[in-house]
Structure formats: C-alpha cells, structure tokens
Amino acid sequence: MNLLTVSGLFTRALCWPVFFGLALACVAALANFGLLFLSGWLLAGAACAGAAGLAAQQAFNMMLPATGVRFFATLRIVTRYLERLVTHDASLRLTGRLRVWVYTKLAPLAPAGLTDKRGGDLLSRFVSDTDRVGQSYTETFIPFGRAILCGLAFALISGLFLKSAGLILALGLLVCTLPVLMSVGLLSAPRLRALTTQRGTFQAELADTLAGLGEYLTLGASEARIETLDSHQKTLQATERHLAALESGTRSLMTFIGLLTTLYVVMLAVRAFHQGTLSAPEIPMLALGCLAAFDVTQPLPAACQAFTRARIAAERLQTSCNAAPCVPAPTAPAPALHHLLDLIVRDISFRYPNTQHWVLEHASFTIHQGERVALVGSSGIGKSSLISLLSRFYPYQGGEITLGGQDLRHFSTEDLAKTLSVAAQDFHLFNGTIRDTLLLANPNADDTQMAEALSTVHLEEFVQHAPHGLDTLIGDEGLALSGGQARRLVLAQALLRNTPWLILDEPTEGLDQKTEYALMQGLISARPDATILCITHRRTLIPFMDRILTLAGGQICPAEEVP
Numbered sequence: 001m002n003l004l005t006v007s008g009l010f011t012r013a014l015c016w017p018v019f020f021g022l023a024l025a026c027v028a029a030l031a032n033f034g035l036l037f038l039s040g041w042l043l044a045g046a047a048c049a050g051a052a053g054l055a056a057q058q059a060f061n062m063m064l065p066a067t068g069v070r071f072f073a074t075l076r077i078v079t080r081y082l083e084r085l086v087t088h089d090a091s092l093r094l095t096g097r098l099r100v101w102v103y104t105k106l107a108p109l110a111p112a113g114l115t116d117k118r119g120g121d122l123l124s125r126f127v128s129d130t131d132r133v134g135q136s137y138t139e140t141f142i143p144f145g146r147a148i149l150c151g152l153a154f155a156l157i158s159g160l161f162l163k164s165a166g167l168i169l170a171l172g173l174l175v176c177t178l179p180v181l182m183s184v185g186l187l188s189a190p191r192l193r194a195l196t197t198q199r200g201t202f203q204a205e206l207a208d209t210l211a212g213l214g215e216y217l218t219l220g221a222s223e224a225r226i227e228t229l230d231s232h233q234k235t236l237q238a239t240e241r242h243l244a245a246l247e248s249g250t251r252s253l254m255t256f257i258g259l260l261t262t263l264y265v266v267m268l269a270v271r272a273f274h275q276g277t278l279s280a281p282e283i284p285m286l287a288l289g290c291l292a293a294f295d296v297t298q299p300l301p302a303a304c305q306a307f308t309r310a311r312i313a314a315e316r317l318q319t320s321c322n323a324a325p326c327v328p329a330p331t332a333p334a335p336a337l338h339h340l341l342d343l344i345v346r347d348i349s350f351r352y353p354n355t356q357h358w359v360l361e362h363a364s365f366t367i368h369q370g371e372r373v374a375l376v377g378s379s380g381i382g383k384s385s386l387i388s389l390l391s392r393f394y395p396y397q398g399g400e401i402t403l404g405g406q407d408l409r410h411f412s413t414e415d416l417a418k419t420l421s422v423a424a425q426d427f428h429l430f431n432g433t434i435r436d437t438l439l440l441a442n443p444n445a446d447d448t449q450m451a452e453a454l455s456t457v458h459l460e461e462f463v464q465h466a467p468h469g470l471d472t473l474i475g476d477e478g479l480a481l482s483g484g485q486a487r488r489l490v491l492a493q494a495l496l497r498n499t500p501w502l503i504l505d506e507p508t509e510g511l512d513q514k515t516e517y518a519l520m521q522g523l524i525s526a527r528p529d530a531t532i533l534c535i536t537h538r539r540t541l542i543p544f545m546d547r548i549l550t551l552a553g554g555q556i557c558p559a560e561e562v563p
C-alpha cells in the first residue's frame, strides 16, 4: 500500500466530500483576496475622491464597493467554516475506513505473524500511521490544490489590471512553491523518518512499561525505566524542534519573498500610474491583493512535511499489512463435517517458523468423538504447540490432520472455532465486566446460562459476593481476580460456547485439590457428551480421563497405528 493505493479507498468513498472541500477552500481564499483587493481600492478611491473636492466626493459611489467588501468578508467566514466541516469529516471517515482495512489485513496474521512485533509499535502503526495517511488528503491535497488553483486565479485577476504585476505575482508564487518547498521537503525527509521510528519506539517502550509496571516496581527497576523513557522523549523532542525550526524558517522565507514581490508590484503599478495606464486607487488594490495572494502559500511548508509523514506512514503500514499470513486462509467455504467428529493426526511434523528445532516429528494419534483424553509430557516438550496446530495458528510442515473426516487446512480459524473451544494456558482477559467476558464467548448467552457456566467452574459464589455481581470489573488481564479465578472464568467461557470439542490446557492450575476435583466433576457432568483433550501435569486429573497420550521426543506414546 502507498498513498496512491490508499487513493483507491479515497476515490470510492470520499471523492465528493474532498473535492467539495477543495472548492470551498478555494472560494474562501478567493474571498480573502477579493476582500483585501477591494478594500485597497475602496480606501484609496475614497481618499482620492475626498482630496479632489466636493463634486468628486458626491460622484464617488461608496455603497457598491462597501457592499462588495461586506459580501467577501461574510463569504470568507462562511466558506472557511464549511470547508473545515467538510474536510475534517472526510478525513475522519477516510481514517476510519483505513483502520478497518488495516485491521482486516492484520487480523489474519495473528498470532504467528505478529510474534516478532511489539504491541506498542503495532498500536502506533494502527493509530498514528492510519491517522497520518487519513489526514494526508486534507493536510496536503487541500493546501496544495488551493495554492495552485488560487495562485493562478490571483495572478490572472491582477494581470487584468496590470499585465506585468500579474506576471511578477505568478513568478513570486512559483518561487515560493517550487524551489523553497522542494528544499524543505528534502531537508525534512530524513528527520521525519527518524521521528516516525523514534515515536514508534517510544510508544512501544511506554506500552511495555505500563503493562509491566508492577514487575518494574517489585524488581526495583522503575527508576531506570523512567530514565530510559525520558531519554527517548528527549530525542523525540530534539527531532520535533528541528522540524519546527525548519518549517517556521521556510515560512519566514516565504513571507520575505511575498514582501519583495509586493514591493516590486507596487513599483510596477506606480510606473503604470505615471504612464497613465493605471488609476491611483488601483496601486494599493494590487499591493494588498499581492499580499493576500501569498496567504495561500503559508500552510505549504507544513503540508510538505505532512505529505512526507503520510508517505512514511503508508510505507510502515505496507510493511505490516502486506506480510502473507503464516497460515493461508482456505479458498473454499468450510467443508461439511461427518457426524462423527473424530480427530486423526497422521505422521505430523512441525517446527516454528524460523527455527530449526522440530517440536513434533512424525507424531500420530486418533481421538474419537466423546473420548476424554489426557495429554501429558515434560515441560517444553510441545503440548501447547500441538493445541496451536489444532487451532490452525501455525502451519505444519508434514503429515495430515483431519477433523470430522475433513482436512484441517480447509477450515478457517473462525469455522474451527464453531467446533473447538480452547481454554489456553496463556489466556488473555480483556478489561471489562464478568458479563462482558462471558458474552465475548457467546454473545447470545442469557443470565441463566452464565450462572450455570459460573456454577460449573465454582465461581458462582464469588460472583454473588462481588460488588456488582456479573457487572463487576475484572481489570486488565483479570487483575482483579486471583490466578485460579481467572483460569476458571476462561473455562466458563469455553463452556458457554457449547462446542462438541473442549481443549483444556492445564485447566486446574492454581487450584487446591478439593476445588480441582469438584471442578472436574462439575465440568464432566455439565458436558457429558463433549470430547475433551486435556493437557495436564497433574496426576489428580487422570482418573477423569479415558486414556492418556504422552508426548516425548516429538512423538506420541503409545505409538498408534492411525488408519
């Protein structure tokens, strides 16, 4: 994606508002020019008539130009207001569409494609970069479009009164827009690129710091962390200062060019007056018109920097969004499943992307529908990795997995989620209420179903005593819950989804033996027909299972002849 392909989003959705905004911006600039142009003529005309005696004073028509001045003043206010309204609305809508587009590109990359990215940096790309690209139309297209169109119109209008003045004005505007802006563009580009990287790093560091604040405090590393953040901030500020100095310096240079041009126009006008080709009131009229004309060049240095920022942001979004998903989405719709949802893993080999170590090597096993199977094995042997494969988070390099007679590769993760519920070991709880958390798993669940699921995982009493019952906030990552309560809430989510398969990764970790026993009993009586694959290190869970599979050396023991 670059700014041109973003214009695909732009042309489809927002073509008219943006062009309407440009038209309004041009009318506002023309009204400003007309106001000063006419005011200059009116004041000088009135002064000349006053000096020429009573007859001239009475002959001078004050009303018509004064009405014109009022008209231009009102038009300028109204069109400026409307322009802001239309262009900001267009910009916000474009940013919104861009964010949806970026989300649809990023979502299929998770989780495998995002493991090497920092959360804060991704957030910065998702929020700031989309903002920059979304606003590029109003921050760059409008000022440049207005400067070109109105610059031409101002030169033409001035040229109608004095040809040479029109030419000089056009030349002055051209010098302002071309060489000056090109140099500011070239000088700013490396700093803007550095600024984007520095800001991304700063936001990533800040996000990490906030997420791990507790750990930094307990490890006594908070001071060092603050110093790191402070130094990042100072670097950012230095780059921003440099860019601001460049922008204001350019604006001053443009003002200077504007004044020189005006001075030259005045000299030309005075000469024309002496030659009798221009009236006296037309001299200040051309001078003020010339000054007003340079108003449209003032936003251009900022627009130039905004364009470079947007281009860099578009490149960064392109890098993030154009990565191919680690697990390609199936091209055909989800296949029809057999009545029996047997899982057959045949000769599977798997290693993580960019690693050499095989986690699974020619592993085979079968789990029939309705079975309850424990998966055991030493820490780090690959049990959770196997679950990730079943959830289609990672691709496997060899072998075949079928579920209900269909190749797992033909399912999207969304289709698979209708059959499998996974209560993972490294679960994530969003900040919200207990109700929000449960509704996330099943948006149609009513209070009775939620109460049943909570009772099965032995959280009913906890929720009853919680300050706001189901509407109690659980905090970031379930911070307001104990480890065991958080895990049981995740189990309640899995139960509420009511899928035929339940995959539980260490479901009773952090629970005392009595609660563990009661929970497993409750779970099995709540879902007697569910097929359960349960990863566990705990011997106490084994009696609840029909059989045990052991993962060792990348293979499943006992080795099975898989059909």
Ligand SMILES: Nc1ncnc2c1ncn2[C@@H]1O[C@H](COP(=O)(O)OP(=O)(O)OP(=O)(O)O)[C@@H](O)[C@H]1O
Residues within 6 Å of the ligand: 115, 352, 355, 359, 377, 378, 379, 380, 381, 382, 383, 384, 385, 386, 425
């Ligand atoms: N995203 C990843 N990228 C690269 N290697 C990984 C990744 N996740 C896990 N691993 C590696 O794969 C191996 C298996 O890890 P896995 O989490 O599946 O083990 P486990 O059997 O579930 O361990 P535990 O019982 O401690 O939870 C480990 O060596 C681990 O370092």
